[in-house]
Amino acid sequence: MHQRVRERLPHLGRLVEAAERERDQTAALLAAAKATAFDTYFEHEGTRYLRVLPAAHKVTSRPDHVTPHVYIQAEGSTKRINQSMAEDEAFWAWAVIETLRHTGVRVEELTEITHLALVSYKLPDTGEIVPLLQIVPSKSNEERLLLVSPDLASVLATIIKRLRDANSGKIPLTARYDEHERVTGPLLPHLFQRRHYWQPQVMGQNTVARLLRKTLARMGLRDQAGNPLRVTPHDFRRMFATEAVTGGLPVHIAARILGHKTLTTTQAYLAVFQDDLIRTYRGFLDRRRAERPVEEYREPTEQEWRDFQQHFELRKVSLGTCGRPYGTPCKHDHACIRCPVLQIDPRQRGRLIEIIQNLRERVREARGNGWLGEVEGLQVSLDAANAKVHSLKRAPADGRPQLVDLGMPVFTDPAPPPPREPGKHGAWA
Template sequence: MLRRTGARIEEMLELTHLSLRQYQAPTGDTVPLLQISPSKTDHERVIPADPDLVAVLARIIRRIRGSDGRVPLLQRYDFHERCFGPPLPHLFQRVSLGRLAVISPTYFNQLFKKLAARAALIDVDGSLITFSAHDFRRVFATETVNSGLPIHIAAKLLGHLDLNTTQGYVAVYPEEVIRHYRAFIDQGRARRPRDEYREPTDAEWAEFRDHFQLRKVALGTCDRPYGTPCHHEHACIRCPMLRLDLAQVPRLLQIETNTRERLDEAHRMHWLGEVAALEESLRHIDVKKQQAERLRQQTQHDESGPTAFG
């Protein structure tokens, strides 16, 4: 959850079943959304949920549901306000002292320490590497910005009011590299229109939210980063960014059959250049078939699609 949302620890622990929303796009597709309640900046925000995040949320919901199929209502203790909140279907709950309770930040940090010890990752000086919930927020910021997402959109997703805060979350490199790279950025920024470094308009935010609707292809959806062109000349079979639609598996199998027929012909005609290319295509088709099997298993466990949040 932290890795896929960039949420603060208190924001994540406050999530409830009611935080999950669905947006009906103009194309008719249903887009899952995660609503983050106001916390540090007292600003509510909404995050589009990618398929991996949907699968995580679906597993959480399935795990905490009671025998009646509902998420139990629990009161969460607010350590800042020093009071209990109203009964809500909190997502992060566990059995504590024989009864259900919302996971506390203290217990969460204990889990992190156990995970670090189990992973046994060693730093260059031989010490055990530890990590905090906020580290995942920095990873989220770094990867979204490095993948081409405009920094003012990333700031919106993270709930930052100041772009400099978002910049500070991007991965830390040696001081000399930072100094030279910042000088390069400042030079480039001086040549760019000033309105690029501002709060996104409603239209820009809507464009970001809906941009993946333009990624629809015959076999599924293209998951390339926001604002980037297709570098594979729309050869979707070979592209790792293709997220296969299970409904299109018969089409994939037909493409495989046609490719094998063409490969047989190429062998007969001694078109060795075609043979190599077709064999490479078959290898990528096999990867897509394995992906389809993983997606099918997720679907069987209600971990994908618009019903995952139900």
């Protein structure tokens, strides 16, 4: 899913521009056709068209408020085009794309948006009136309110004006059929409705997906495999979450906007790009550096640089290398044989064995003279030296890590179950 978002998000701007351009071009061609008489040619953007009078326009049973469709035919072509339907599909494809990318709602929630969902809220501090969009319960059965941005407000206002202009200043009341619950809802002023056989109906999820497919087909976009790019309504939801969080919106706020109950679900929606990751991490470093004292980021003096270089020389001892951090003194008074941070050089194995033999002789001498305090100290050094010898046995002489052959696993057949004995009446138990 993250790869889908990474492939589609860079094309989102082109998709929006293509949908808007298609909406304007089909509307301009429809207006030019309406201004032309039947069976008359007209020219639009260098192409001659003929406005056709179909036989369906002679039907007298059509309602008075329904405007007949406009049919045109390009010069030299035998294909008749329903320009009214083409303009209607281009407009609603644009409206669907804009609403999905500005809200991140599910496709079911998109079709449930009504004119009643637009509410106002007065901020208690400033008294400013802000528009909100109420999303009815869908998947999580929890309604939520979305802040309407200026771009989204323009889209919704355009949809409302279109519905009112086509229906004598009113938004028709339509009943939406729920495909999941298989029930028909009450009559409401749904915003995403179209006329089907002269009757207004709420768009279905298949209609929304079909409008997106047609827009993508006209663009000719391809994915990395060279196949036609597919964008589903749910892809807009993932792209909305990715753009919001990478743009600085906290992930817990994005979860509330998307209607998720847990942050884990929202995090699964996010597809972080490599450049966004680098830019965010650099910003984190800059903020952390700004909060730290300035003295920590000054240029080191020559004396400090010499001390730093000399530290690595001081770490070299007779048996190997001392692993103590820079700038820290030796805590064991240079009793390296006891120090746990001493890294033994495998080439000093012979010297280490000589030290062990000498320690054993000193322990015997101390015990013979009754020097019990010295015996205890020598014994601690002897145990530490023996532990270091055992660590050298597990490593090659040249310092490379030793490979351990674990062998191949052996699978044995499980033991067969014990035979059952006959019961009291001769039956098997």
